[in-house]
Amino acid sequence: MPSLDTAKAYYEYFNQKNWDGMISLLHPEVRHEPNQGEPRIGLELFKAFMQHMDESYEETLTDMVFFTEPNDERVAVEFVVNGIYKKAEEGLPAAHNQKYVLPAAAFLGFTDGKISRITTYYNLPLWIKLVSE
Template identity: 40%
Template sequence: MSAEQILAAYYGAFNRGDSAAMLELLTDDVVHEPSQGAVRHGKAAFAEFLDHMNRCYKERVIDPVFLSDAEGGRAAAEFQLEGVYLQTDGDLPPARDQRYALRVGAFFELRGGRIARVSNHYNLADWLAQVSAG
């Protein structure tokens, strides 16, 4: 699969809520660099992250655009993320089924036809304003 096909499969699984399919696309030593928070190492840590996110949020990727380098070792995605805040997440504002929309950029390292690094970037202040107002 090309880098773009791998990312399309990853976000397709995301939109279906299919964590197992997402995890199949990752290397065992995947590195997850969230926009805020600590870096996670390994597929098990990423699986825990997905479980947490699925409890607290219902999200959908809209209109993703994928880019990759000529060798297919690095790639990026830009998309609109639409979501519902389902369950209060730690010290964040209380969840009351607030809807939100964010522009997200994600960067990937690919190795052996799998995702070895995921770095997500979005505007947390914008998200906080949306869920606080909602």
């Protein structure tokens, strides 16, 4: 499957909350580079991250625009995160189901037809402002 199709399927699974579908598209040594903090390497750490996110946030992505490069090794996607902050995280504001709409982007790398890198970017100070209002 071309990288663009894999990337689109990954985000379709995200919006469907089909975590197993998402995991099925990942390389065993996937490198997840979050906006904040240390990278996570491997499926087990990524699964733990997804479990944590599912407990703390309810998110749907809209307005997705995908960009590819000629070698079919990388895909970038720009999107809007439409979320609800369900459970507080250490060092962040208290959670009481605040809604937020936040622009974000991700860069995906591919190895052997699977997603081997996910790098995510968003404006954390803006998100804090949105859930603090």
